Amino acid sequence: MIKMERHSTPEDVLSLKNTRIFIVGDIILDTYIEGKVSRISPEAPVPVVLETHRKAVPGGAGNVAANVASMGGAAFLCGRVGNDSEANVLKGILEDFGIDIHSLIISKEIPTTTKMRIVSGNMLTSGAQQIVRVDKEKNEQITQEEETRVLDLYENFLKFGGNRCLIISDYGKGFLSKTLIRSLIKLSKQYHTPVVTDPKSEDVFRYAGSTVIKPNLNEGRSVLKVLKPGSLFSNFDEEMNTIADCYLETSGSENLVMSLSEHGVMCKGKNIEGTLKINTHALQVSDVSGAGDTLISFLAMSLAAGLSIERATELGNIAAGIACGKAGTATISLSEFLEALKIRNEAIHPEKLMSLDSLVQISQDLKIQNKRSVFTNGCFDILHAGHVDYLQKARSRGDLLIVGLNSDSSVSKLKGPSRPVQTSSDRAAILASLACVDYIVIFEEDTPIELIKALKPNTLVKGADYTIENTIGAKEVLSWGGNVELISLLPGRSTTSIIQKAQIGE
Numbered sequence: 001m002i003k004m005e006r007h008s009t010p011e012d013v014l015s016l017k018n019t020r021i022f023i024v025g026d027i028i029l030d031t032y033i034e035g036k037v038s039r040i041s042p043e044a045p046v047p048v049v050l051e052t053h054r055k056a057v058p059g060g061a062g063n064v065a066a067n068v069a070s071m072g073g074a075a076f077l078c079g080r081v082g083n084d085s086e087a088n089v090l091k092g093i094l095e096d097f098g099i100d101i102h103s104l105i106i107s108k109e110i111p112t113t114t115k116m117r118i119v120s121g122n123m124l125t126s127g128a129q130q131i132v133r134v135d136k137e138k139n140e141q142i143t144q145e146e147e148t149r150v151l152d153l154y155e156n157f158l159k160f161g162g163n164r165c166l167i168i169s170d171y172g173k174g175f176l177s178k179t180l181i182r183s184l185i186k187l188s189k190q191y192h193t194p195v196v197t198d199p200k201s202e203d204v205f206r207y208a209g210s211t212v213i214k215p216n217l218n219e220g221r222s223v224l225k226v227l228k229p230g231s232l233f234s235n236f237d238e239e240m241n242t243i244a245d246c247y248l249e250t251s252g253s254e255n256l257v258m259s260l261s262e263h264g265v266m267c268k269g270k271n272i273e274g275t276l277k278i279n280t281h282a283l284q285v286s287d288v289s290g291a292g293d294t295l296i297s298f299l300a301m302s303l304a305a306g307l308s309i310e311r312a313t314e315l316g317n318i319a320a321g322i323a324c325g326k327a328g329t330a331t332i333s334l335s336e337f338l339e340a341l342k343i344r345n346e347a348i349h350p351e352k353l354m355s356l357d358s359l360v361q362i363s364q365d366l367k368i369q370n371k372r373s374v375f376t377n378g379c380f381d382i383l384h385a386g387h388v389d390y391l392q393k394a395r396s397r398g399d400l401l402i403v404g405l406n407s408d409s410s411v412s413k414l415k416g417p418s419r420p421v422q423t424s425s426d427r428a429a430i431l432a433s434l435a436c437v438d439y440i441v442i443f444e445e446d447t448p449i450e451l452i453k454a455l456k457p458n459t460l461v462k463g464a465d466y467t468i469e470n471t472i473g474a475k476e477v478l479s480w481g482g483n484v485e486l487i488s489l490l491p492g493r494s495t496t497s498i499i500q501k502a503q504i505g506e
Helices: 010-018 061-070 085-097 144-159 178-190 217-227 236-251 291-304 309-324 334-346 356-368 385-395 408-415 424-432 449-455 474-479 495-505
Strands: 020-025 027-040 047-060 074-078 080-082 105-107 113-120 129-136 164-169 195-198 255-259 265-269 275-278 373-378 400-406 439-443 459-463 483-487
Touching: 010 291, 010 309, 010 334, 010 356, 020 061, 020 144, 020 291, 027 061, 027 085, 047 061, 047 085, 047 113, 061 074, 061 085, 061 164, 061 291, 074 144, 080 085, 105 144, 144 164, 144 178, 164 178, 164 291, 178 195, 195 291, 217 236, 217 255, 236 255, 236 265, 236 275, 255 291, 255 309, 265 309, 275 309, 291 309, 309 334, 334 356, 356 400, 356 439, 356 449, 373 385, 373 449, 385 400, 385 459, 385 483, 400 408, 400 424, 400 449, 424 439, 439 449, 449 474, 459 474, 474 483
Parallel strands: 020 074, 020 164, 027 113, 080 105, 164 195, 373 400, 373 459, 400 439, 459 483
Antiparallel strands: 027 047, 113 129, 255 265, 265 275
């Protein structure tokens, strides 16, 4: 197996926000009742749970849609729900996520699929224990009338255009018939739209034509038993490659992405040379439920954004790792993902240089998350101890530090034709190696005022050799309720003095 060398950037992540995803499949209402257990029931030898908390979240295809919406993508959900109170609860939750629910199919005969879990303790703690799960479902096949309705809704979605993708989220509840799946894939090909399929059936041919088919390890092994019973393997990689080949040959899908539990994820197909294997990035495993939904949502958004299958697999793997660290079916936010990507890239190769447009999006998401951004600027030509001390102090003033870096031409105007000593790309690379620096943006103008107006930081930081009156952007930051801080500098440290000493030494 091969491993990928280049790693995804924040720009890759931000491109996911400009996507339109149509999710069709089995929708589930997941409910959780948490409580304390202190006695056994006198009526039967079962624990009595004193309820302390109750919550409901979308599951199945609903969780896939929620993951798309949480990252800023446009999610259009098509599935079957009943004409019941559970459907009303579910629709309210989906709308709160910002999911388009106009394509839901309301059935008078089929109830909303519901899974109720009763848990002893708090699911956010390690001591929680699921006592029982109660399911309500009726797995009737979709009617011809409903199939026609779904195809009409999907074609209307396709006609609108945009960076789009179809997700087929099959949980085996009867909504996704073989004829419906094939018709959806046929329509997608007519409109040059990628299809990402989450298969549950061992009849993998029903998903023929998918751009990506995404089984998990257990599903892959079940299909292998059907297609190649009695197969023996000398190692794990041989088994995984055989499963991949079975899916690709039998289903006619272009690519396979298979989640391998604690082993990470693998990718194989016509759009990649060899087999790609990426190790897991789960920082702490709390609950693997819903991780597959997270993975497939990121695969779809990535392909819709025009990213390669390798990039899509890597982003999906990181996202699934974050989801595994949360209890129950859960979604992740843009800021959570960017933070996880930053931590990962710092251990490999820091990629913090951003465009202004990308940083504006990040700043907006920070405000939604009630996090404080700090902005400072400078030439940072020949980084020295004074710079490091200053930047560390600046970072301590908030949750994230953005550094505006003067371009080479801007430095020359300020410092003279002999400066900068180092190019902007080199200066940015050195700054990026500092843990206290979160993002860097290069500006061509004489001052960073346009950056400050666009980013609207909570805190503006400059050295104590400035005053608030002569600090560029201070008036603007104060006008929107931010604050300006002047930080003390280490004495005797400057780039100019370093250059002068070097020249004397020559």
